Amino acid sequence: MAGLPPQQFDAVVLRYILGIKAHRIGWYMGLSEQTVNYHCRQGKQRNEQAVHTLAQEGQRRHHRRWQRDGHEGLTP
Incomplete structure (x- = not known):
């Protein structure tokens, strides 16, 4: 919201x-x-896009952490 x-x-x-x-x-x-x-x-569209982007970044971070911890062959 602060970015609106x-x-x-x-x-x-x-x-x-x-x-x-x-x-x-x-x-x-x-x-x-x-x-x-x-x-x-x-404003609603911008907020929805921001939430979607944050969710994608969180998934990427989680996946990198998963790989870093040695779980490459497993699905998170």
Whole structure:
């Protein structure tokens, strides 16, 4: 979440964490409801991509550790 641009971060927090409706967020941020929805979609996509990347890195680390510990012929 910390890597999101400021408006996406604000929109995602207000909508998905605090549960505020898009039209209210738009009023607060000075944006249209459609723009708030756009920022929420983009922020959600970026977060999903970041989680996917972290999961892949974790699997690679686990696999390297598995190999380093002498388990090359076995599946982790």
